[in-house]
Amino acid sequence: MDKKERLVVIGGVAAGMSAASSFKRLKPDEEAIVLEKGDFISYGACSLPYFISDEIKDFHDLISLTPEIATEERGIKVLLRHEAVRIDTEKRIVHVRNTIEDKELSIPYDKLVLATGAQPIKPPLPGIELYGIFTLRTVNDGINIKNTIDKGVPQNRPMNAVIVGGGYIGMEMCESLRKRGLNVTVIEKTDRVLGTMDLSITGIVEEKIIGEGVRLLKGTSVEGFKGRDGHVTEVVTDKGGVEADIVLLVIGARPNVNIAKEAGITLGAGGAIMVDEYMRTSIEDIYAAGDCAEALHLVTGKKVYIPLGTTANKQGRVAGENAAGMHTRFDGIVGTAVTKIFDLEVARTGLSPVEAEREGLSFFVSTIKGRSRSSACPKGKPITVTYIVEKDTGRLLGAQMAGEEGVAHRIDTLAACLYGKMTVHDVARLDLGYAPPFATVWDPILIGANVALKRLKGA
């Protein structure tokens, strides 16, 4: 009998499980082993804010696949609490620590997929070790935060939550924590929330969270934490102290690349693992996918590090298919992201003005206000649409939107336009669906393009 071919996957969340699943789908008779250092595989980290807000009651609902079902239905062997510690690329062996029984083992591979994910940034500030300071990435993080809120809010005593970082997760957590009845303060180092997004959009978001009772401290740097009995009580900033019973550190993530780096695998954009369009690393038969890997940005043609769950799934699938002998491409991303902040939908795709400037592009920014539906439909809501447009060519470089309705899916249309390298002339001519309950005759997408087009022509 022939020896089976073996795929080893390091990391069992989105990219890792996608890789193992697509490999086994194509090669059901070969072997796929997933090494996961944590307690869970295949969970939806993006749903954690809804678990903490208690809209999702049970953490099991965050998990789309258990090791048992992965084995039974997909033939994947999953080893939980198995941390890969070293890769011998010559002998094609992964050295693994089984942290349940605290022992080492060596697992040979024919193909290897690195899906080691990312690590939330936790700067070495004074007091960072105090209890009550959390990052938010894993199911365990979610459980710990929820438990702390559940036991930390005695009758009628409000609890003070401080969110450090005004990015997507920080904004989503505003809603979660307000829903749990907490006082919420957001501390953001820069002049706006949501990172590099345009002020036409971030202004709407800031107004929304402030209107929902969130205290927003912009241009404020965290310098450390104070506590009592080992528990955090205060966030120390350059502008004074902020009372805190619970702190969420959501200031970004770094790719987990130590094991790759030590194995001599080349790193790329943002310090993530360099990959080509087939998700191949610099070493043969080793692939990388998900939050540990870079991706090609289709607007700039340059590699970037933008870790997102949906990209992880796609990259994982492509890595698994290619490990199984296919020749599938992952073309790249256009930087699409969407989030819900209270009843506000906020979305972006492509380059922000700040990013376009960084690229040295010659562009202008054009903002319009439209409505989600026909004015004859009284429940329609305002939508703000901002386009980033290349001067001279009129090429759409990016789009951003905010509104209480009809934003989340409209951005996808513009993502498809970016994929197709369309100009604002093309966008202005799109044949979009119209019916009064869903859109205006001139959809906000078209109005935005027409206004940008007029500006382009110098009218």
Next chain:
Amino acid sequence: MDKKERLVVIGGVAAGMSAASSFKRLKPDEEAIVLEKGDFISYGACSLPYFISDEIKDFHDLISLTPEIATEERGIKVLLRHEAVRIDTEKRIVHVRNTIEDKELSIPYDKLVLATGAQPIKPPLPGIELYGIFTLRTVNDGINIKNTIDKGVPQNRPMNAVIVGGGYIGMEMCESLRKRGLNVTVIEKTDRVLGTMDLSITGIVEEKIIGEGVRLLKGTSVEGFKGRDGHVTEVVTDKGGVEADIVLLVIGARPNVNIAKEAGITLGAGGAIMVDEYMRTSIEDIYAAGDCAEALHLVTGKKVYIPLGTTANKQGRVAGENAAGMHTRFDGIVGTAVTKIFDLEVARTGLSPVEAEREGLSFFVSTIKGRSRSSACPKGKPITVTYIVEKDTGRLLGAQMAGEEGVAHRIDTLAACLYGKMTVHDVARLDLGYAPPFATVWDPILIGANVALKRLKGA
């Protein structure tokens, strides 16, 4: 002083008013005259079902522009109840009948835009002249239907409405008339509602309307009408009589082209006025736009007649700009349409299987069922996605969707894909926004493309 240049526009609804407005925007010192044979300009015919259902109370809310405001704010002269009867293309004169004072006048033009719209089809069946049989196209139609319902439903007596034709308007009117408490029967000649749409979608629609208490008679032909005291009481079909107090004839529309034809202007697809991408007709300085004009279908590269409000607005704008001396293109359409049928959103873009077959294309149809949001968000709804895909090339030819949530805007993403001539491989790799309240990690758009891709590869 120089003589002013004069644009004359025949027809004052979507295309006509768009043409006059864009002309005046570019040439504020020149003259624009709009001739409208009816009582209203610039109304939203697509909103009529919501007026009849009484969600829109006042018919004035259907009208986005009055003649007074058109004159005051845009400098457009509007002549209501002025019907153009003949065009002298040699002398550049439009002969007009003023039906208010019943007199003739002659209006010279430098540029002419034909925006004569379409006429609902009203076949010469026995009894067609009975009161209570309506078509639905103009504000007056809406007012007449609503008045008839208002006075025709005394306490506790249900009224029987029959909708002849199972197209978009017929389906939308099911909801309107059920909301008004009427018994509703739909008579459809073919084997399905919604014309050429795929059975995977029309089946869902039929289930929905039947579930809402609508009686659906398919494969049934109307042969005439019976009445009492001049009022309709029965629709006669090839399968027997159907009781009716009110009948809506919504079996399609024909372009109003008599005046163009008599002037020697060439007709094209579907008997509509032939136009090029600049909306020019076969005669110099005469343009056509909207429901009286054909359009290029960007999927087939052939001219088609698909009259829709959103196309009318775009074509009108382009005609007006070019009449003002610009050189703007209207590239064409991809056949996008969306409708709401009770709480069901139904949408299409591109070619239906029937249309692809007519074109002699080699294709397959692939249907999947996805969900509108993450399974962790309990309010998510099923979405059915059907793709029509060219064999060999994998090019997306069309897409259709139905579901109670998240359909209307998802179709626009696929419309952009069709505009960009993308393959299902491209669609499968789109960087769409993901957040649990709005989508699944693999959006139904992506799942559909992946399944089609697998089929394409013969896997």
